[in-house]
Amino acid sequence: MAPRRRRRLGAACLVALVAAGCAGAQGPPERLLDGSKPPPLPAKLDAADDAVMTRLVAVPSAERLRECLSGTSVRAPSGYVERIGVAGRTLTVRDASSVFACDAAARARESAGTWCARAAGRLRRGRLDDPRLTLANCEDRDGRTVAFAWIEPPRGARWVAVHQDSYTEIYEPAGVLPIRVATATGVDVERSSVRMTVTAYRADGDELDKRELDLRVAS
Amino acid sequence: MMSRRRTVRPAVAAFAATFALALATAGAAWAYHVDFVGAYCNYNEPQYTSYFTRDGSIAVALRARWEGYQWGGGCWNNNDVDDARGDPPQDPNTRGEGGDCSGFTFKVWRESLNVYDKGAWQWNMLRFVHGPYTAYDFKVGTGEPNVTYPKTGLIRMDALASSYHVGMIYARNADGTDQIIEAKGESYGTNIWVRTYRGSSDYGGARRLGWDA
Numbered sequence: 473m474a475p476r477r478r479r480r481l482g483a484a485c486l487v488a489l490v491a492a493g494c495a496g497a498q499g500p501p502e503r504l505l506d507g508s509k510p511p512p513l514p515a516k517l518d519a520a521d522d523a524v525m526t527r528l529v530a531v532p533s534a535e536r537l538r539e540c541l542s543g544t545s546v547r548a549p550s551g552y553v554e555r556i557g558v559a560g561r562t563l564t565v566r567d568a569s570s571v572f573a574c575d576a577a578a579r580a581r582e583s584a585g586t587w588c589a590r591a592a593g594r595l596r597r598g599r600l601d602d603p604r605l606t607l608a609n610c611e612d613r614d615g616r617t618v619a620f621a622w623i624e625p626p627r628g629a630r631w632v633a634v635h636q637d638s639y640t641e642i643y644e645p646a647g648v649l650p651i652r653v654a655t656a657t658g659v660d661v662e663r664s665s666v667r668m669t670v671t672a673y674r675a676d677g678d679e680l681d682k683r684e685l686d687l688r689v690a691s
Numbered sequence: 692m693m694s695r696r697r698t699v700r701p702a703v704a705a706f707a708a709t710f711a712l713a714l715a716t717a718g719a720a721w722a723y724h725v726d727f728v729g730a731y732c733n734y735n736e737p738q739y740t741s742y743f744t745r746d747g748s749i750a751v752a753l754r755a756r757w758e759g760y761q762w763g764g765g766c767w768n769n770n771d772v773d774d775a776r777g778d779p780p781q782d783p784n785t786r787g788e789g790g791d792c793s794g795f796t797f798k799v800w801r802e803s804l805n806v807y808d809k810g811a812w813q814w815n816m817l818r819f820v821h822g823p824y825t826a827y828d829f830k831v832g833t834g835e836p837n838v839t840y841p842k843t844g845l846i847r848m849d850a851l852a853s854s855y856h857v858g859m860i861y862a863r864n865a866d867g868t869d870q871i872i873e874a875k876g877e878s879y880g881t882n883i884w885v886r887t888y889r890g891s892s893d894y895g896g897a898r899r900l901g902w903d904a
Contacts, residue, residue, distance in 0.1 A: 544854075545854070545892075545893065570854075581806050581807060582806070582833065582834070582835070584831075584833075589828075589833075590827060590831065591825065591827060592827055592854035592855060594855065601781050602762075602781055604825070606825060606827075606828070607823055608806050608823040608824055608825075608828050608833050608834060609806065609828075609833050609834075661804055661823065662734070662804060663819075663821075664763075664804075664820075664821045664822060664823055686784070688763035688783040688821065689763065689793070689794075689821055689822070689823060689824070689825060690762050690763035690781075690783055690791050690793070690794075690821070690825070691762070691791040691792040691793040691794070691825060691826045691855065691856060691857070691874075
């Protein structure tokens, strides 16, 4: 190939890469917050080709639980789950009348140990009375606010997808525990709110429910 | 004639029933869906203030007294009436009048949306703002201007915060209780009540730093 033609082809490839959003940079993230590779996507869930599976740790380490619950009024947890996603890592603990969360992101605005935020929610008839949105103290590596909130999946949901800017995070429900999700997308600091699109899927991979949530920081 | 009356009466009854149902439905909707935020509130910029005092914050807080409560809310006028009375509790989307406990504290403490900012910002009472903090955030001292503080040393306009609620000290009573100014709930509104939060293990002390007096 003549050098001039090769240069032209190279330039065309560069343009194509830029147009495609530099492939790797725009695809779903290849690593979760803790540096691990995401678990494989469920075979039946082919709804999103930009999806990344979050990791569910059914039995968090005793040390992590202790760190999280230190100084709280949670005494007899009846269930807990740790979740590791792209922007956030959360621990959700439930007792008879409340749910408690510890949230971590890449950075904390104010040093706060392992967890950059905590949240407590009341249960009424087994359901949360508020998603307990937090957005004060957690940031991603780019300094963007990372917000956390609980989502209660609809009955029959096998997976829940939270749509981010350039990818979709997939969460797996864990019993009756609400799913604590993390997002740096749709955060409006001025209005202390987060807008997120959430889709629930059945075990056969079919869409069960899709809605846009407008969550707000509240007492 | 008789047959005509027989046919008319059910029609009238059906109309009356439909009309009554429509009124009842509309009444129920009107009962809570007063879009106070849309009608009266704004998003004007806050004013930076280089001098702010606890007395000044008491004045800010008293303007919200009697003005109601709104979950996730943060705007009110000063007419001593909850203009959106009867909003369903714990629904931030009813756009009613008043703040919730953490939004009220944020505004009275004249805080910034930027958690790094210790400065004092004057938010107009009709400026809709809640701020980034939950009651739990105040309890653990999240945000540059906020710290936890021993309960025995708390003075007026310091706060007592639990995982679910925060209220500010209006005055301390001789018997060890406090008069707390707080946005308490939809059925209570915003007002001053005598509370024993200081003696409760659920509550911790919280202080905003930077007062000039």
